[in-house]
Amino acid sequence: MSGAIEVIKPGALTTVQDLGRPGFAELGIPRSGAADRGSLTLANRLVGNDERVAALECTLIGPSLLFHEGGVIAITGAEVQAQVDGAEVPLNSAVTVPAGGVLELATASAGLRTYVAVRGGIEAQPMMGSMSSDLLSGLGPAPLRAGELLGSGEATAAVPPIGVAPVAAPAPEPLLHVIEGPRADWFTADALELLTSSSWEVSSDSNRSGVRLKGPKLQRARSDQLLSEGMVDGAIQVPESGQPIILLADHPTTGGYPVIAVIVSADLDAAGQLRPGQQLRFSSS
């Protein structure tokens, strides 16, 4: 382990994330991992890492990090002002931080989660094949704290000769494509229509397990209780309140609320960037 990085300020919520620990859902262990997987893998590729290694996932308000030995980093995901020693540095690009340099991320201006990959990868104690922090289950490393020292591993490949990766910023009102859920028939025809015709607001009561939405009440066509069944990332479940919840990386592996629709895998990363207060729409086409 090398390249000690000191956490000066941890930000609102900064965690170590890789691509998670799939294959243990029947034991109640969520896959976890980056909520926006495409941004994590891009950040890793930009610094010449295997795209599966761990990086930092910064939520809304970014951290300040002191690179004692310097390093090469890439910042992807949510739009945010990033500075190294007070000078602004580009997103979606490899950036060299000098020894003793301080990286500061401001508050994200679009999207919610920014990823900071470090050449060599962030090192943490792996648990069941992953270094990811699963905040629902309490598996993996705790969120970053001030004063903590992070290590990085050895680089495996050269930094690719890319200036800036062309990436669109997270949309202000994203359109997420859905397919019919396994329990769509538990809802009224009106509810299915409302899901895709309404604008939904992201509630502040959202986290890595789920994004809670506010909008018209989705009525059920039946009143009995669903027996617990397996849940997937992007499932839109609807509790008695009629207000839908999008399941994200740390979601419980089984649940008892009917799933009206499921977000297609191509749009899951956009769901991981939904920020409290913003609007979104669903499309079934």
Place this chain on the structure above:
Amino acid sequence: MLIELADNDAVQMLASGLEPLRGAELAEIVPGHETLLVVWNSKLPPLQRVEEIVGGAYAVAEAIEAPSEVTLAVRYDGPDLAAVAEICGVSAEQVVARHLAAQYRVGFIGFAPGFAYLLGGDPALQPPRLAEPRTRVPAGALAIAGPYSAVYPRSSPGGWNLVGSCEEPIFDVERTPPALLTPGTRVRLVAQ
């Protein structure tokens, strides 16, 4: 893909029959109470191929050895024991005797890593969840809610009726598998 089945026995049978396909074809095989969630590694194959796989799985399952059995030593010292007795219209001694006599099986895992929903409980012991969930239930609490019994793997909030405790570690990431109670496992309770 969510497969609906007649009962939890059928769920366990199909899950064990599909287990050899884990990794190569299947990413996750997740039992529910009367469903099995199957997540493919790549795109969902055509329905005919799915039918072949499911049909083949039953044949595989029939050849598989009997599921494992775990015996848990428990104490009936929970704070809700008297309330459960009252709700169910039996004495506290009867709650203990009936709860010990049942033959349990892990139906599925949910709520938290290793939190096993035990099926097969006495039909007379089905207290509803607490109206107000506790903010903290201690690790190892033995609990009942509706048709299910469970042991809380670690301290967490919880809305089940606490009737006892169990010292056996239910979930330990250093162990393989980390969960003591995996779907299909038969469970016997003995008084400590």
